[in-house]
Amino acid sequence: MSTLEIDRVRKSYGIHEVLKEVSISIGAGDFLVLLGPSGCGKSTLLNMIAGLDTITGGEIRIAGKVVNNLSPKDRDIAMVFQSYALYPTMTVRQNIEFGMKIRGVTPADRDKAVKTAADLLQMSHLLDRKPAQLSGGQRQRVAMGRAIVRQPKLFLFDEPLSNLDAKLRVDMRTEIKRLHARLRTTIVYVTHDQIEAMTLATRVAVMKDGVVQQLDEPQAVYDRPANVYVAKFVGSPSMNIIPGVLEVQGSTVSAVVGIAHRQPARISGIPVSLDAARKFAGKKMLVGIRPENFSIATGHQGSALAVDIDVVEPTGPDTLVVFNCGGVEVTARLPPKQASAGSEAILSVDTSKVVIFDADTETRID
Incomplete structure (x- = not known):
């Protein structure tokens, strides 16, 4: 587990300012959801936390350490993408252990980590299958398992459920909620779905045009929206x-x-x-x-x-x-x-x- 501090972070592409002095702070074990419509800057912010994009101004600190200039591999984070990003020619086991193999983890430790992750995600029976033999929800479990075995300071999720049908989205929300309850790890999760935000988060940052409109607990955002934009965005039907x-x-x-x-x-x-x-x-x-x-x-x-x-x-x-x-x-x-x-x-x-x-x-x- 780790704290995350985003301190007056800015991001510009030429004259176009995507993020405008965003400041967010969460404690160890928190589940932060970055919520907003397409183009609000939430995925850009996630990529900057991960080190996949540069920062124009401000600081990002993980566990109190400034990571602005660190490469992704040195930030001790794990990311779950919208597209799963699984190797099609590898089995589930091989996909999960691939990163550990690259880092030189011993076969015994790899086997132990894979077993622990597979048991946690209830996919031990899938370890010898390849991605093409899996459903969308099962593939997402594999992507999550690959992140879990890294035991990172920070988990990052980039709209992981957007490719799933409605029933699977509900099931996977439950899986992610259960995962957080068991691991108590710090998670940053990007979505445009306010139901996901309300059900998963301990803290929600509602964003619009590169600005955080409100940062609070989900129920507080729902009951006491900071402005009309938040009031209309959160809730179905809206306020x-x-x-x-x-x-x-x-x-x-x-x-x-x-x-x-x-x-x-x-x-x-x-x-x-x-x-x-x-x-x-x-x-x-x-x-x-x-x-x-x-x-x-x-x-x-x-x-x-x-x-x-x-x-x-x-x-x-x-x-x-x-x-x-x-x-x-x-x-x-x-x-x-x-x-x-x-x-x-x-x-x-x-x-x-x-x-x-x-x-x-x-x-x-x-």
Whole structure:
């Protein structure tokens, strides 16, 4: 296990700046997920940690040691690629032990390491097969086994599940989670899939255009997104962002939002400090509400909204309903058969989970 410190790291290709003073620090045994869309700089950052790409500015430290100018082989890292990168003419055993053989590890130690990795990944019965005889998930296990036997300070995963079908992705997420729990090694994992980030990470760095938008525990990123971008990127369906106006009455903070064809509604008891609320009182805000924070109300209680349902989308365990609020489409996640298209619904809001953003900067207000 090892710590990783990324200190004001920059990367430019000519005048094009890909990474803009990225700073991330994780402890030994942490599972860091770099999350973001294509082109946000997450794979570039991973390649710089691995030593596969040069750094324009800043420092990268592994176990407290600056590695900016070290070659990949001297960084004591192991990388699992999206493409598996297995030797097609070698057996699984030979693929796993190849790196150890190059480094001069004795046959006895190689056999022991291969057996340990194969048992850990439940692939002992595959050791004599070649990659062409394996499924995608089995090939990914081999790539992981090859990394495990190195016993590195740092594991790097570059979108390792993107080539797998939906069922295998779920299975392999479980395998990777189990692997981390057993080895307690430090992992940096790149993905654009927010489900992978939420299920695997101990820390998530959400990236956009070469900038870390938020670095926090997965649940904190989900519950308290730093800005509108994070709120919309993390979660499926994403957080509803509804235009509104902030009000303060005594010690109660409320947001007033428009409802299509109806009088504006007041959502009261929003968890924003009174100092911040008074600063923004009367101004246009953006109200963030997760779909699951709506529920069918038993009556017109405090923060209930009377809405007209436009669309109903049954998903099996629950139903997504779409209505207009504040001039935008809003999605609520409700139990099955509690609403129908074209009908009225009275929805209550769990105000303890409501997040308010500044309409100008789109950053969260606390």
